[in-house]
Amino acid sequence: xxxxxxxxxxxxxxxxxxxxxxxxxxxxxxxxxxxxxxxxxxxxxxxxxxxxxxxxxxxxxxxxxxxxxxxxxxxxxxxxxxxxxxxxxxxxxxxxxxxxxxxxxxxxxxxxxxxxxxxxxxxxxxxxxxxxxxxxxxxxxxxxxxxxxxxxxxxxxxxxxxxxxxxxxxxxxxxxxxxxxxxxxxxxxxxxxxxxxxxxxxxxxxxxxxxxxxxxxxxxxxxxxxxxxxxxxxxxxxxxxxxxxxxxxxxxxxxxxxxxxxxxxxxxxxxxxxxxxxxxxxxxxxxxxxxxxxxxxxxxxxxxxxxxxxxxxxxxxxxxxxxxxxxxxxxxxxxxxxxxxxxxxxxxxxxxxxxxxxxxxxxxxxxxxxxxxxxxxxxxxxxxxxxxxxxxxxxxxxxxxxxxxxxxxxxxxxxxxxxxxxxxxxxxxxxxx
Amino acid sequence: xxxxxxxxxxxxxxxxxxxxxxxxxxxxxxxxxxxxxxxxxxxxxxxxxxxxxxxxxxxxxxxxxxxxxxxxxxxxxxxxxxxxxxxxxxxxxxxxxxxxxxxxxxxxxxxxxxxxxxxxxxxxxxxxxxxxxxxxxxxxxxxxxxxxxxxxxxxxxxxxxxxxxxxxxxxxxxxxxxxxxxxxxxxxxxxxxxxxxxxxxxxxxxxxxxxxxxxxxxxxxxxxxxxxxxxxxxxxxxxxxxxxxxxxxxxxxxxxxxxxxxxxxxxxxxx
Numbered sequence: 001x002x003x004x005x006x007x008x009x010x011x012x013x014x015x016x017x018x019x020x021x022x023x024x025x026x027x028x029x030x031x032x033x034x035x036x037x038x039x040x041x042x043x044x045x046x047x048x049x050x051x052x053x054x055x056x057x058x059x060x061x062x063x064x065x066x067x068x069x070x071x072x073x074x075x076x077x078x079x080x081x082x083x084x085x086x087x088x089x090x091x092x093x094x095x096x097x098x099x100x101x102x103x104x105x106x107x108x109x110x111x112x113x114x115x116x117x118x119x120x121x122x123x124x125x126x127x128x129x130x131x132x133x134x135x136x137x138x139x140x141x142x143x144x145x146x147x148x149x150x151x152x153x154x155x156x157x158x159x160x161x162x163x164x165x166x167x168x169x170x171x172x173x174x175x176x177x178x179x180x181x182x183x184x185x186x187x188x189x190x191x192x193x194x195x196x197x198x199x200x201x202x203x204x205x206x207x208x209x210x211x212x213x214x215x216x217x218x219x220x221x222x223x224x225x226x227x228x229x230x231x232x233x234x235x236x237x238x239x240x241x242x243x244x245x246x247x248x249x250x251x252x253x254x255x256x257x258x259x260x261x262x263x264x265x266x267x268x269x270x271x272x273x274x275x276x277x278x279x280x281x282x283x284x285x286x287x288x289x290x291x292x293x294x295x296x297x298x299x300x301x302x303x304x305x306x307x308x309x310x311x312x313x314x315x316x317x318x319x320x321x322x323x324x325x326x327x328x329x330x331x332x333x334x335x336x337x338x339x340x341x342x343x344x345x346x347x348x349x350x351x352x353x354x355x356x357x358x359x360x361x362x363x364x365x366x367x368x369x370x371x372x373x374x375x376x377x378x379x380x381x382x383x384x385x386x387x388x389x390x391x392x393x394x395x396x397x398x399x400x401x402x403x404x405x406x407x408x409x410x411x412x413x414x415x416x417x418x419x420x421x422x423x424x425x426x427x428x429x430x431x432x433x
Numbered sequence: 434x435x436x437x438x439x440x441x442x443x444x445x446x447x448x449x450x451x452x453x454x455x456x457x458x459x460x461x462x463x464x465x466x467x468x469x470x471x472x473x474x475x476x477x478x479x480x481x482x483x484x485x486x487x488x489x490x491x492x493x494x495x496x497x498x499x500x501x502x503x504x505x506x507x508x509x510x511x512x513x514x515x516x517x518x519x520x521x522x523x524x525x526x527x528x529x530x531x532x533x534x535x536x537x538x539x540x541x542x543x544x545x546x547x548x549x550x551x552x553x554x555x556x557x558x559x560x561x562x563x564x565x566x567x568x569x570x571x572x573x574x575x576x577x578x579x580x581x582x583x584x585x586x587x588x589x590x591x592x593x594x595x596x597x598x599x600x601x602x603x604x605x606x607x608x609x610x611x612x613x614x615x616x617x618x619x620x621x622x623x624x625x626x627x628x629x630x631x632x633x634x635x636x637x638x639x640x641x642x643x644x645x646x647x648x649x650x651x652x653x654x655x656x657x658x659x660x661x662x663x664x665x666x667x668x669x670x671x672x673x674x675x676x677x678x679x680x681x682x683x684x685x686x687x688x689x690x691x692x693x694x695x696x697x698x699x700x701x702x703x704x
Contacts, residue, residue: 075669078459100672104460187564188652242544244653245564250543259545391672398670407654411566433673 033063033313033320036077036090038070039304041271047335051328052320059323061316063089077309081106086309088317092136093304095128096383096394101309102135103391108308109133113322117344123374126303126343128389136305137321139329140340142266143370144195144289144300144381149174149261151283160287163294164231167262171238174261181238182262183254186410189247192403193382194300195264196232198289200402201380202298203228207396207427208386214431217424222417227292229409229416236410244411256280264289266302270338270366271358281361286369288377298378299370303343334359338366341374392431401426445685452679457672470679480680482655483663484687490574490645490659491638497578498634499627502585507619509586510593520590527583535647538576564649569656573645577638585630592626593619628699632692639688660684 037048045067052063068076070093077097080086086106092098101107114134119127126138148160152174161167171181185191203224209215216225240259243250248265255263256277263269273280288297306324308317324332330347333340334356342348348371353359359367373379382397396402405423408414414422452470454463474480509520526534541547542563550560563572596618604614642661645651651658651666658666660680668677 071669075459082459100458101460106460186653188650188655240545241560242562242564244562244566244569245539245649247650250546253543253546257546395671398672404654407652411653 031062031313031316033061033088033317034080035063035065036073036080036087037065037067038073038091038093040067040069041336041339043335044332044340047332051324051332055320055323059319061320063320081309086311088308088311088313089321090307090309091304092307093142093302094383094394095303095389096391096397098128098135098305098307099130099389100391100394101307102130102133106310107135108310108314108318109135110137110308110318110321113137113318113325116322116326117346121344121346123343123345123371125301125379125384128384130389136307137325138303138305138343140304140333141343141370141374142268142300142302142304142339143341143373143379144198144264144266144302145286145370145373146289147255147263147265147269147284148287149258149280149283150285152261160285161290163290164292166294167290168231168234171235171262175238179258180240180260182235183246183251183260183264184232184236184239184243184410185246185248185251185264186236186239186243186407187246187250188400188403190397191246191248191251192406193397193400194302195251196406197380197382197402198264198298198300198378199228199232200225201378202289202291202296203231206385207382207393207402210387212386212390212392212431214424214427216427217421222420225405225420226416229406229419232406233410233416244407264300266300267339267341267366267370268336270362271336274358284365286366288369288373291378296376296378297373298380299373301379301381301384305343338362338370341367341370395430396427399426399430401430448678449682449685451675452682454675456674459674463675466675470675471683473676474679474683479655479658480663483658483660483680486570486655486657487639487659487684489570490577490641490657491635493574494577494581494638494641495631495634497574498582498585499630501578502582502630503589503623503627505582505586506589506593507615509590523583523586525583526580527587529580531580531643532647534576534580535644538579539648542572564653566653566656569649569653573648573657576648577641577644580644581634581637585634588626588630589623592623596622632695635691635695636688639684639691660687 035048035052037045039045039048045065048065052065056062066087070091073090073092074094074097077087077090081101098107111134114122114127114137119134122138123141126141127134128136148170150160153160153170156173158170158173159166161170167182173181175181185195205216205221205225205228207214207216215221240254246254251263251265252269252272254260255265255269256273258277258280270281273284288299290297306321308314308321329344330342330350330352333342333347334353337353337356337358342353347353382402383394385393385396401423404426405419408419408422409416451463453465453467455466455469456463505523509516509523513519541549544550544560544562544564547563549563553560562568600618601614604618609617640661641659642665645657645659646662646665649657651662661684664677664680664684666677667673667680671677
């Protein structure tokens with residue numbers, strides 16, 4: 001064998017080694033799944049970390065949970081997809097993202113997991129089927145409701161408000177020296193759109209028709225929107241001054257400190273009161289946003305779920321989710337029972353959820369009322385407007401157009417009909433893009 | 434040079450390049466549209482509102498930081514009991530992370546629960562709606578001045594310490610008043626420092642995002658939305674990556690132009 005031949009064989013072996021070794025390693029060591037997780041409450045972070053540790057023990061599959069606020073997850077998710085190494089699992093609370101990714105063939109469908117329970121097991125509207133498939137595994141509703149102090153109502157001999165007039169009367173009656181009747185979230189944030197828009201839906205306002213035409217300023221819808229804006233402005237006189245920058249945290253604090261008697265919020269406020277002002281826990285009731293005539297109630301439609309972006313570990317990620325849905329969902333939702341309102345009937349009836357301490361304690365005051373609103377109210381939000389799941393209403397939400405409409409009327413005294421026209425024009429311009 | 438190119442030039446060039454493309458999300462294939470994004474921006478009142486807010490915020494912050502900074506530096510330059518303690522305390526706002534500054538002030542100024550209005554009420558003054566349409570911009574300026582003035586004061590204090598005491602003593606013997614000593618001795622010493630401070634603070638304030646975003650989110654009704662916030666909103670919330678990077682590019686151009694004019698007006702090496 002010549003020296004050259006020895007070099008040639010050695011080089012060949014090195015090349016084969018380089019090519020084969022990593023795949024051998026891959027075969028020996030399973031990949032670590034990346035899980036983008038935006039539930040930042042420490043109890044939920046602990047729960048998911050314990051759960052993935054348990055899953056690893058059972059299956060050997062390692063899942064790394066990357067916890068971050070929701071606003072950070074979407075840009076990171078996009079960047080991970082463009083880089084060719086997407087998150088294997090992620091939480092998402094915005095159906096616009098889900099449809100956007102599904103339309104670009106970047107998501108795994110979830111029908112196989114959903115079908116194990118049956119679509120009928122899921123509560124209304126939550127599956128958001130798109131192109132005949134379900135692209136996410138929903139785990140909770142965030143229902144935009146009104147929290148009202150029942151002790152103060154009793155003190156004044158007032159009933160729970162069922163109509164707009166009732167709500168106005170109650171807000172006025174409960175406004176005193178050191179307390180305001182109601183707090184309206186008017187800040188430059190998602191809280192504003194989420195917690196003011198139910199007033200629009202309660203009056204029959206719609207943004208799009210069945211063909212995605214903007215009908216907010218149509219002869220049929222505009223008067224309803226104007227009415228809702230006028231009512232919101234009237235109600236604002238019983239809201240504490242300075243809520244122009246208020247967000248979710250201010251809503252929580254103002255209600256929990258007793259500075260306001262009524263606050264719009266979702267289930268989280270229950271747990272906030274439990275942590276910070278337990279004396280209020282027997283003095284509140286969750287109700288829907290009244291309609292003008294009191295025949296029905298409206299509620300804000302928020303939601304969260306899991307998605308699996310397409311990638312090398314999609315199969316393993318879906319196996320984890322199937323296991324989670326089957327074995328952990330009820331336990332997960334019982335962690336913050338009023339905040340993580342289940343999306344499945346079977347979870348509601350699961351003793352792990354139903355018999356948990358928080359579920360029992362808040363069933364009548366917060367959980368059952370939210371369930372009733374999900375199943376029997378005008379449940380909507382800016383991002384779920386229109387004939388079906390789509391990115392367009394999500395763009396309207398993100399552009400803050402509905403928020404601006406309320407702010408301009410309430411804070412800048414713009415005439416409501418002008419504000420509606422401006423909003424409709426902005427939506428058309430946005431959709432055209 | 435390679436390090437400079439890799440860490441600064443290449444990312445900047447990529448951002449500028451993106452501004453020439455129509456791109457909704459980071460997942461989409463960009464489509465070249467030339468200056469289309471800039472034309473679109475020029476037609477948007479929201480862009481001009483953000484540009485105006487940027488100018489108001491930057492000018493006001495730099496002005497107040499400089500004037501108050503000089504005042505504080507002059508006070509700290511004097512001998513008085515507990516001077517070192519006061520000097521140390523003055524630096525505190527500067528060393529607190531921006532996020533902590535913004536969130537702390539946001540709660541302190543919260544009209545209902547905040548301590549500032551509580552004090553106002555206790556002494557019989559009316560409460561102020563710090564984040565209302567009329568007050569939001571002064572509020573973000575106030576917090577920025579509070580946070581960054583100490584840096585300016587420290588730099589001026591360092592410059593003041595280079596002035597020999599003999600100069601002041603001679604001037605006093607010649608009968609110069611405190612004002613005359615400030616105009617004739619102190620100010621000429623501070624002039625080059627002022628020029629540098631205005632340039633640096635101008636650039637930093639023009640790019641300010643975190644404090645304003647955390648205090649007001651750019652609201653209410655875009656009253657405090659500046660160009661960095663608009664770039665962020667367009668890129669990450671409105672899925673208009675092309676327009677968002679165009680805002681950032683224009684911001685860069687405006688700042689470069691401002692810096693060039695500034696250099697032309699004040700030759701720093703001669704100042």
